[in-house]
Amino acid sequence: MTETFLGMPATAPPGVGHLRGDEPFPVAARRALADAQLRRNVGHATSTIRARSAAVIGEVPDWPQLRAAARAIKTDTMARLPELLEQLETAVGRAGGTVHWAADAVEANRIVTDLVRAAGVDRVMKVKSMATQEIGLNEALADAGIEPVETDLAELIVQLGDDRPSHILVPAIHRNRAEIREIFLREMPGVDPALTDEPAALAAAARRHLRETFLSTRVAVSGANFAVAETGTLAVVESEGNGRMCLTLPETLITVMGIEKVVPTWRDLEVFLQLLPRASTGERMNPYTSMWTGVTPGDGPQAFHLVLLDNGRSAVLADPVGREALHCIRCSACLNVCPVYERTGGHAYGSVYPGPIGAVLSPQLTGVADNASLPYASSLCGACYDACPVLIDIPSILVHLRAQAPHPRGEAAAMAAAAYAMDHPALYAAAQRGARLSRLAGPRGRGLPPPLSGWTASRDLPEPPPQTFRQWWADR
Amino acid sequence: MRVALFVTCLADTLFPQAAVATVRLLERLGHEVVFPEGQTCCGQMHVNTGYPDDALRLVRRHVRVFAPYDVVVAPSGSCVGSVRHQHATVARRAGDERLAARAGEVAARTYELSEFLVDVAGVTDVGAYYPHRVTYHPTCHSLRMLRVADRPLRLLRAVRGLELVELPQAEQCCGFGGTFAVKNPDTSTAMLADKMRHVLATRADVCTAGDVSCLMHIGGGLSRLRAGVRTVHLAEILASTEANPAGGVAATPATGGAR
Ligand code: SF4
Numbered sequence: 001m002t003e004t005f006l007g008m009p010a011t012a013p014p015g016v017g018h019l020r021g022d023e024p025f026p027v028a029a030r031r032a033l034a035d036a037q038l039r040r041n042v043g044h045a046t047s048t049i050r051a052r053s054a055a056v057i058g059e060v061p062d063w064p065q066l067r068a069a070a071r072a073i074k075t076d077t078m079a080r081l082p083e084l085l086e087q088l089e090t091a092v093g094r095a096g097g098t099v100h101w102a103a104d105a106v107e108a109n110r111i112v113t114d115l116v117r118a119a120g121v122d123r124v125m126k127v128k129s130m131a132t133q134e135i136g137l138n139e140a141l142a143d144a145g146i147e148p149v150e151t152d153l154a155e156l157i158v159q160l161g162d163d164r165p166s167h168i169l170v171p172a173i174h175r176n177r178a179e180i181r182e183i184f185l186r187e188m189p190g191v192d193p194a195l196t197d198e199p200a201a202l203a204a205a206a207r208r209h210l211r212e213t214f215l216s217t218r219v220a221v222s223g224a225n226f227a228v229a230e231t232g233t234l235a236v237v238e239s240e241g242n243g244r245m246c247l248t249l250p251e252t253l254i255t256v257m258g259i260e261k262v263v264p265t266w267r268d269l270e271v272f273l274q275l276l277p278r279a280s281t282g283e284r285m286n287p288y289t290s291m292w293t294g295v296t297p298g299d300g301p302q303a304f305h306l307v308l309l310d311n312g313r314s315a316v317l318a319d320p321v322g323r324e325a326l327h328c329i330r331c332s333a334c335l336n337v338c339p340v341y342e343r344t345g346g347h348a349y350g351s352v353y354p355g356p357i358g359a360v361l362s363p364q365l366t367g368v369a370d371n372a373s374l375p376y377a378s379s380l381c382g383a384c385y386d387a388c389p390v391l392i393d394i395p396s397i398l399v400h401l402r403a404q405a406p407h408p409r410g411e412a413a414a415m416a417a418a419a420y421a422m423d424h425p426a427l428y429a430a431a432q433r434g435a436r437l438s439r440l441a442g443p444r445g446r447g448l449p450p451p452l453s454g455w456t457a458s459r460d461l462p463e464p465p466p467q468t469f470r471q472w473w474a475d476r
Numbered sequence: 477m478r479v480a481l482f483v484t485c486l487a488d489t490l491f492p493q494a495a496v497a498t499v500r501l502l503e504r505l506g507h508e509v510v511f512p513e514g515q516t517c518c519g520q521m522h523v524n525t526g527y528p529d530d531a532l533r534l535v536r537r538h539v540r541v542f543a544p545y546d547v548v549v550a551p552s553g554s555c556v557g558s559v560r561h562q563h564a565t566v567a568r569r570a571g572d573e574r575l576a577a578r579a580g581e582v583a584a585r586t587y588e589l590s591e592f593l594v595d596v597a598g599v600t601d602v603g604a605y606y607p608h609r610v611t612y613h614p615t616c617h618s619l620r621m622l623r624v625a626d627r628p629l630r631l632l633r634a635v636r637g638l639e640l641v642e643l644p645q646a647e648q649c650c651g652f653g654g655t656f657a658v659k660n661p662d663t664s665t666a667m668l669a670d671k672m673r674h675v676l677a678t679r680a681d682v683c684t685a686g687d688v689s690c691l692m693h694i695g696g697g698l699s700r701l702r703a704g705v706r707t708v709h710l711a712e713i714l715a716s717t718e719a720n721p722a723g724g725v726a727a728t729p730a731t732g733g734a735r
Contacts, residue, residue, distance in 0.1 A: 030662045039666075339649045343666045377660065379653025379667070380524060382620035399562075402526030415522055419530035422485070422516040423537055432489045454661030458668065459696030462490055469483050469492035473499075473511050 010104065011367040012312035017105040017136040018164070019312075019366050021350015024373035028348040029340075038174050042166075042345045045173045046336045052282030053333065060278065069271045070390040074327035077264060078317060084229040084262050085308060091232025095294020097304035102256075104311045105135035111307050112137060112221060112254055113144045119219050119252045119303075121146070127236060127243040128152035129223025130168060130330055131256045131309055133352040134365075137221070148221070149213050151242035153206050160187040166346030166354060169280055169332040174345045177202065210242065220246040220301070224257040225329070226272060227306075230265050233293045234306065237276060237286045247290045253301035258309050260326040272329060279389035280331035312365035321400045325360045327390045334384035334394060340377055349374065356384035360397040368404040375401035432468050477597070478508045480545035482586065484555045484688070485517035491688040494709035497722070498551045498589060501715040505593075505602060514541040519566070520558035525655045528566050535563045539579050547596065548586040551711045553618030553686045556588040561621055588618060589711055590627040590686060600630045605718045607637035611680040612710075613671070613694065615687040616649050628686055628710055635713060643683075644674040652693035668697045675705060686710050 012019050021028060032038060057063055077084060089099040102108035116124055124141065126132065126148050138148040138159075150159040154172040158165050161183045165171030172180065177197040184191050184202065188209050195205055222243065226235040234255055236243050247253060263269060277286040295304050317323050335341045335355030346354030351362035351371070359378055363371035375398050378384075384394045407415075421427045455461070467475070479502055487495045502509050519534030538559070542548050550556050560583045567576035593599055612632060618624045632640050651657065651667025671694060675683045683698075685691050688709055695707030708722070716722035 026660050026662065029660065033662050033666050339651070339667050340660075340663055343663055375526075376656065377663075379616070379649050379651060379656045379664070381616035381649035381653065383616075383647075383649070386620060396561075396565075399524055399526075402524070403528050405526050407526060411525075412527070415525065415527045415530050419519075419522055419527070419533055422519075423533045425514055425516055428516045454658045454664075455696075457661055458665040458700065459657075459693060460699040461696060462692055465490065465492050467492065469488040469495040470513070472492055472496055473513075 010310075010312070011315050011370075012134075012365045013104050013106060014366075014370065016109070016140075017134050017311070018352045019134060019362050020370055021348075023350070025348055025350070025377040026373060028350060029344040029377070032344045032348045037176070038345050039343060041174050041176050043342055045167075045170060046342050049170075049282055049336045053279060053336065054282075056278045056282055056284055059284075060274070066271055066275055067389055067391050070275055070329075071327065073263060073268045073271060074390055077262060078260070078323055078326055081259065081262070081317060084264055085259055087229040088227055088232060088262055089308075091228075091230065092294060092304075092306050093232075095232050097232065097294040097306055100305060100307045102307050102309050102311070105309075108135050108256060108307055108309050108311065109137055109140035112256065113140060113146065115252070115254055115305055116141065116146050116219055117144070121217070121219050123147040123149065123213075123217055124219045124221050124254075125149045125151050125213050125217045125246050125250070126155075127220065127222035127246045128155045128171070128238070129221070129256060130352060131223045131258050132221060133165060134258075135256070135309065135311060137256065149210075149217070151210055151213070151246055152238070153203060153240055153242075156206055156210070157183060160184070164347060165352060167332060167335060168330050168353065168355075168357075169335075174347070214242075214245045214249055218250050219252045219254065220250040221254045221256065222246060224255050224261055225276070226269055227257060227262045228264075228266050228269060229262050231293055233266065233291050235269065235289065235291045237273070238288050238290075239281060239283070239286055241288055244288050244290050247292060248300050250301055252303040252305070253292075254305045254307065256307045256309055258311075259313050260328075275389040276329055276331050279333040279387070312367075315367075316361075316364040319364070322360070322364050322397055324392050325357065325364060325394075325397055327392050328357050328361065329390060330357075331389055333387040333389060334392075337383040337387040338378075339381060339383065340379065349377065356394045356398075357392070360394055360401060363401055363405075368401055369406050372405040375399075375405055429468070429470055432470070477547060478510065478545070479592075480542060480548045481509050481511050482515060482518075482542065482548050482550035482555070482559075483511070484550055484552045486692070487551060487688050490692065491709065494551050494688050494711050497709065497711040497715035498549070500720075501602060501711060502549070504715070504717075505597060505599065507597070510545070512541045512545070518555045518558045518563075520555060520562065521654055523558065523562050523566060528569055531562075531566050532570050532572075535566050535579060536575060539563065539575060539582050542582050542586070543578060546585060547592070548582065549589060549592045550586065551589045551686065551709060552688065553588045553615050553622050553624060554689055556586055556591075557617040557621035559583050559586050588622055588624060588686060589714075590618075590624050590631055591622065593631060593714075594627045601634035602631065602714050604635040604714045604716055605637050606635050606713045606716045606722065608681045609639045609641060609679065610682045610684055610713065611641050611643045611675060611678040612646070613643055613650065613675070613683055613685040613690065614646055615685050615690045618686050619647060624686070631710070631714060632684070635716075638713070641678045641680050644677055645670075646674075650690050650694050652690045654689070657693060664693075665697075668693060672697050672701065672703070676703060680705060682706050682708050682713075684708050684710050684713055 519531035522531035563579035
């Protein structure tokens with residue numbers, strides 16, 4: 001079913017999944033900024049991960065070469081994605097797995113729901129996965145009367161708190177220990193009322209809560225960090241061991257994977273497995289790397305289904321500049337260094353993909369018009385580009401997408417007028433003399449009319465100089 | 477050396493003192509400065525706000541105006557970053573490969589002030605005198621687009637009378653980002669608040685940088701706080717001498733300072 005790549009690539013459909021916010025970024029950000037606790041929690045967590053990550057990256061002498069290699073592999077992969085996916089499909093089939101192609105979120109949710117129903121269960125356990133968050137799988141399963149149980153600690157906190165993830169790697173980054181304890185006491189059946197907010201105590205409570213699930217649930221749903229085309233091998237990289245449980249204990253395993261996660265060869269994994277843990281959690285090696293190829297009779301899940309998700313990715317691939325966003329390995333390094341993310345947290349981005357990568361990925365998956373404020377949710381400071389282990393030039397993609405965003409009519413007219421004047425030096429000089437914005441703004445440059453009022457709300461404008469440089473030069 | 481000055485629109489219009497200082501400094505160092513009058517703006521604001529088609533005419537103008545010169549110098553990391561990293565892209569996007577090639581040639585001869593002084597003119601001690609406690613904010617585009625690294629600091633360390641104090645978390649963005657400050661005023665203000673907190677912690681009299689745009693933002697915030705810290709472009713510090721001290725710097729700080 002490689003028709004996915006023929007015809008007009010479609011963007012992710014509205015009304016399903018979590019790629020679109022209810023309000024534009026500046027509005028959502030304003031609310032987040034007003035929450036001092038959230039700012040403290042996110043600021044503290046990001047600066048801790050940032051420092052840890054910088055330290056372990058500093059230990060690797062060939063880090064620049066690894067990044068360059070990763071970039072080269074990804075560029076090659078994207079250039080022949082259809083071919084590699086067919087190779088993957090064949091290899092998975094040969095190993096006893098079944099591949100399903102999902103053009104979008106609706107189709108992917110239906111495929112997974114049907115598979116769970118066919119297995120005759122009404123509960124699944126889940127390994128943390130961005131792809132299933134993206135398509136809103138939990139909601140779709142719940143609508144079908146199937147209970148999804150998140151087994152990653154942070155994801156469980158979000159699920160129990162009836163909340164949304166605000167970080168790719170640390171979905172509950174916006175919560176502190178005290179808040180997590182509250183959620184557990186309120187939502188976790190049979191929890192010890194004397195529970196403290198020590199991280200070890202909280203983790204133990206979650207473990208107790210999940211143990212019964214691990215042993216009694218026959219179907220698991222996972223995402224995938226990588227898929228190797230040549231062998232049909234899937235890989236999940238995690239820290240807690242819950243993933244290993246879900247991937248080995250049940251009878252049926254269903255993996256939902258974005259089509260960009262494929263790598264050509266087993267050898268290519270080597271590069272990413274070195275880059276990912278150091279860039280993302282600041283660990284030298286992640287504690288659990290689980291890999292599986294189809295099914296193994298008598299050992300592990302006896303039925304394996306791989307759902308290959310497009311949901312707008314072909315549309316991204318069709319843009320030679322924007323497609324670089326598909327290189328992302330979801331390490332979240334760009335979130336942790338982003339000064340905007342650090343202050344607003346993830347919910348302000350409205351999509352399950354927050355931060356710099358979210359600002360370039362979400363608008364491309366949905367079509368820029370549906371997420372037009374996101375490419376502007378950056379000061380273009382470039383910290384994300386410096387941090388990205390696969391060298392995605394996020395600032396350039398942001399600028400590229402801004403050119404596709406629908407523009408407010410007044411702004412477009414002002415920009416065109418400014419460009420015209422600046423292309424006519426005499427007009428420009430006259431405008432310089434006449435403009436004197438600061439005069440408009442009154443004493444000390446406060447109180448400009450909108451949209452410039454955003455400036456004078458917190459900053460004074462400079463006093464206008466007695467003459468422009470141009471005049472000084474002419475007079476000298 | 478014969479140097480063509482690229483003033484940048486913001487310096488020309490609102491901060492001529494930074495451009496004047498650049499001229500005085502370069503002339504004092506024995507260079508001949510010319511000001512190509514056909515120049516206006518590099519188009520960065522248009523590109524970064526999503527208007528590459530409008531920017532195209534400005535790129536064309538910039539390339540035409542500066543093509544005849546061997547060396548172009550601008551007192552702005554951000555505008556030099558735009559010339560180096562955006563002009564060819566804008567031209568190519570419009571399908572004009574010839575313009576892209578010429579833009580690349582102009583870009584290769586265009587330098588930010590500290591790059592020019594250290595790498596091209598080969599000086600770090602420009603003979604300046606500036607008796608103040610100064611902290612330096614490395615603006616994002618100087619830092620990450622141009623990689624000017626410690627060139628401005630080497631220049632500042634050689635200034636007589638100047639006490640250089642390190643800015644905590646210097647590499648964090650101040651929150652300006654061109655139209656970002658207008659489109660996302662709340663986030664921009666939150667970033668500015670942290671930058672100002674760090675500037676105030678240094679107890680410096682002066683916060684300097686290589687971009688008048690970031691200084692306008694930081695200075696605008698400090699002025700609102702009546703913090704008593706001034707923002708001064710790097711060129712003004714380097715142009716200042718005992719015989720000809722930078723104007724106005726000794727003036728009494730605004731009252732009610734928060735220091
Ligand atoms: S864009 Fe780069 S830094 Fe950000 S999550 Fe993806 S791989 Fe990591």
